Amino acid sequence: MKSQSTEDYLKAIYQLQEMQNGEPVSTSTLASWLGVANASVTGMVKRFSSADPKLVEYEPYTGFVLTDAGEKIALEVIRHHRLIECYLSQALGYSWDEVHEEAERLEHVISEAMEDRMAQALGNPISDPHGDPIPDREGNLHQLNVIPLTQLAVEQPGTIRRVIGQEPDLLRYLAEQGLVLSAHIKVISKAPFNGPISIRIVNSSETILALGREVAEKILIQPSSNTR
Amino acid sequence: MKSQSTEDYLKAIYQLQEMQNGEPVSTSTLASWLGVANASVTGMVKRFSSADPKLVEYEPYTGFVLTDAGEKIALEVIRHHRLIECYLSQALGYSWDEVHEEAERLEHVISEAMEDRMAQALGNPISDPHGDPIPDREGNLHQLNVIPLTQLAVEQPGTIRRVIGQEPDLLRYLAEQGLVLSAHIKVISKAPFNGPISIRIVNSSETILALGREVAEKILIQPSSNTR
DNA sequence: CAAAATTATTAGCCTGACCTAAATCTTATT
DNA sequence: AATAAGATTTAGGTCAGGCTAATAATTTTG
Structure with a gap:
């Protein structure tokens, strides 16, 4: 399993890429999103692009794009996150403004077994308390027409x-x-x-x-x- | 909040002390319990005993004993752990042989708010699926007559x-x-x-x-x- | 098109948490 | 009392993931 930081970076790249319609994500955008120094991003992402399998493609001065392997991990983390948000909201009575912070930490530690049990308890929801879509186990997202x-x-x-x-x-x-x-x-x-x-x-x-x-x-x- | 390792060490010292009727815990006992090298324990515990507040008392060649501050943290972690075990068992259908491993990771990341909500959902249980007592918020344990x-x-x-x-x-x-x-x-x-x-x-x-x-x-x- | 401004990278350093190997202390044994 | 055995600590190293300051590359602007 990847480290918590790795998961955070990949998730962030995925989400930023999404917010920018697939545009590569720049060092400084990612750094300020994650609240770390630019140099930290350079160092970390360098490791990702020389990992096996490679997790991001990197074009200097253009930005980062996730590879399929990187996107897979990002989507797994996002699935964890959003299922947890749902679960906290439905099973433990959290309000929609409270779920994110808690899920942010839990997403890195739950097992696949726990994820499955939560999903089942919730009837396999397709979106979280904010309406964000929950990827299925294969990483497919149900897109809304909005x-x-x-x-x-x-x-x-x-x-x-x-x-x-x-x-x-x-x-x-x-x-x-x-x-x-x-x-x-x-x-x-x-x-x-x-x-x-x-x-x-x-x-x-x-x-x-x-x-x-x-x-x-x-x-x-x-x-x-x-x-x- | 203390690091995950710190929490693990304090919890381990607490539990070993308990298993040894309050005897100080030796370096090598703790090391093999945690699965780390002796030298790692020496280094880590040294930090604890010079922390503010001091978390363990350390008598060389005798062993470690938790201070009140250290015990407080240990009991908080144990409360987290056992409540999570209960919750997994009761709310998500885990069996008693599955709960420990999952709780081992979750115990370090749940908020106090989540702990409270789980405790409430369970009706403030006083023991976990193995019968281990759950400390209350103040750290009091309900001792069984067994x-x-x-x-x-x-x-x-x-x-x-x-x-x-x-x-x-x-x-x-x-x-x-x-x-x-x-x-x-x-x-x-x-x-x-x-x-x-x-x-x-x-x-x-x-x-x-x-x-x-x-x-x-x-x-x-x-x-x-x-x-x- | 050159200078200025912006953005990214490198260099060098730090901390936590580990490791192995070597040295030291304690206890037990002869 | 000396030494062997066992436990513990020290010395020195690694790795991940950060940092700042300095440098380099690119883009924007005058």
């Missing part, structure tokens, strides 16, 4: 399916406003000049919420047919 | 309350024979010259089981009044 809230048309109704990012403060804030998974919402207006997006939660109070673009970008919506 | 099976008198009935040791093979063997917690047994005979002890499981088949002294020493019995 768009960021920023791209939802005015008056177009939709359902919240996923929230990107793990900042507990933001997650708590969203939950307080009723912006949780499966909530039905509708965009009332989008202020110009990149201003806030005003939305309403359908079938709930008539309150109108204004969200900044940064936040709205992280809320992924499954559009539904416009019923009005 | 004796090793080797000391149970012939014809004296008793109940299995605890099994010492975590060897999966032994635990599986015992379970197959019906020697599980709460089983009622009676000693039929004790062969002389340290020979095997023959027992019968009360209220079950009439089969007579012969156990070696080594094994019998690890089975702790709560004697009950002789009803015949």
Whole structure:
């Protein structure tokens, strides 16, 4: 089994690559994501690309891309992480802003047997408490058909399916406003000049919420047919 | 938080001290228990006894004894370990020979919050699947009134309350024979010259089981009044 | 297109946790 | 009391995973 650091690096590269539509991940991006010095990343990744099997491809001054072997490990760790999040939420009553931190440590130590038992207890869930997809044992991800809230048309109704990012403060804030998974919402207006997006939660109070673009970008919506 | 190794060392010292009725633990005993070289123990324990607060008292050529601060940490780790064992057994269907290995890694990474939630889900158990007592948050242990099976008198009935040791093979063997917690047994005979002890499981088949002294020493019995 | 700014790499160092081999201390034995 | 046997510690080394400071490569800008 790979060390905890190795697993963290590979997971981070995978996630950053995903966030950048497959672009190679630069040294400094990875370093600041992991909270280590650039030089540490250079050293660590150098080991990865001379490992057997090779875990990342590395083009100096371009960045890192996972090999299939590296991606496999990353997906295993992500599967652990997200299953644990689900389990903590469903079996132990954690809220969605608490699960990430705990899972971050547990993901490196659970056995495959434990993973299987958790998955079974949960009925093999396909997404975690934030709507992030859980890879299956082979690493296949179930992709949702969603768009960021920023791209939802005015008056177009939709359902919240996923929230990107793990900042507990933001997650708590969203939950307080009723912006949780499966909530039905509708965009009332989008202020110009990149201003806030005003939305309403359908079938709930008539309150109108204004969200900044940064936040709205992280809320992924499954559009539904416009019923009005 | 202390490193995983530190926690392992302190836990080991605690358990060895317990097994030796409070005797100081020698370098080589600890080293072979942990599976590391003697020199590694010397180095590590030296750090502990010059730490702030000091974690072990060390008398050269006599051995190590935990200070109150060291014992506190050891008991926290043991509480984690045993609660996890309980949880795995009750919530995820692990058998008593499987729990130890998994708990051995999880004990170092769970948060206090998770510990509390597990304890609550289990109804604050006071012993783990092997009958080992679970320290409470303050480190208090509930001591059972038990004796090793080797000391149970012939014809004296008793109940299995605890099994010492975590060897999966032994635990599986015992379970197959019906020697599980709460089983009622009676000693039929004790062969002389340290020979095997023959027992019968009360209220079950009439089969007579012969156990070696080594094994019998690890089975702790709560004697009950002789009803015949 | 050269200089400035940015980004990445190298060099050299540190710490924790291990190791082996050699030296030293203690205890037991003659 | 001297020595052999056994236990323990010291000396010196490795490896992973960090760090800072200095250097080098690339990209941007004037």
